[in-house]
Amino acid sequence: MAYALVTGASKGIGKAIATCLAKRKFDLLIVARSEGLLQENAAFWKQKYGIDVQYFSIDLTQPAAAEKVVEWINAHHWQVQVIVNNAGYGLWGYFHELTVEAQDKMLQINMQTLFNLTHLMLPHLKNNNPAYILNVGSMAGLQAMPSLSAYSASKAFVNTFSRALHEELRPLDIYVTLLAPGSVDTHFVEVSGMHHMEKIAKKTSMQAEEVAEIAVKALFKRKKQVIPGFPNRLAAYGIKHLSKNRIEKIMASLYRKKD
């Protein structure tokens, strides 16, 4: 079977999506920084599902990261049919209080690495079609979010780019699905520095395994977009129909740190 490439498969949503693909007997190419976790996951999936799993430890905030991942794949002549652009994170805080360097790195992984990897992998997808791309955007990209300004803008890029690519690549037998989750119980809140929201996030979050199963089903049904969970779809409806100004004020108050 051809390989599925999953970025950010060491933990969280990416690990859960990789598990769903392993259950469907895809061989896996998994990428993230945590070599120990990648090694552990690879050994587990190989043993449990009888598939091949290869891993590559790399920091995907590096400008040449996508090129390095593709060099690794091409050097081994692995054939890729599925790409899951999942690796990414948020940074909570005001634009003027966060450093430019920290925000640059986040923008790099959330947008540029996803963009470059998708383009560089097109020859693989054309050779192994029908082929599939699952891009992990976010409900955070459905509106501007004060105190997550650069993050929400980066996810707006992923959301819009993925929906346009769905139309462009369909004639090539390559199917793009945008996954736009709401809150999911992963390391996201901790990594983003939103410690003041940990309790509320725990209460309102979906589990990564549930989100992943919904996403992978939508991917192979060739859906343009999936927002997992009825409450999230209801919120998305509200976001679409309320005034932008009102939504931004609600978001500013929701995500502000209360003293």
Ligand SMILES: NC(=O)c1ccc[n+]([C@@H]2O[C@H](COP(=O)([O-])OP(=O)(O)OC[C@H]3O[C@@H](n4cnc5c(N)ncnc54)[C@H](OP(=O)(O)O)[C@@H]3O)[C@@H](O)[C@H]2O)c1
């Ligand atoms: N959780 C949510 O509420 C939520 C909601 C909407 C969208 N999302 C999106 O879902 C995606 C996955 O996040 P998650 O919630 O599963 O968070 P997570 O548990 O923190 O997992 C993030 C994954 O990305 C990898 N990653 C992070 N920084 C990296 C870097 N510099 N280089 C390479 N890999 C890196 C991590 O691996 P290493 O740490 O091993 O590098 C990990 O595998 C992100 O794109 C996020 O924006 C999350």
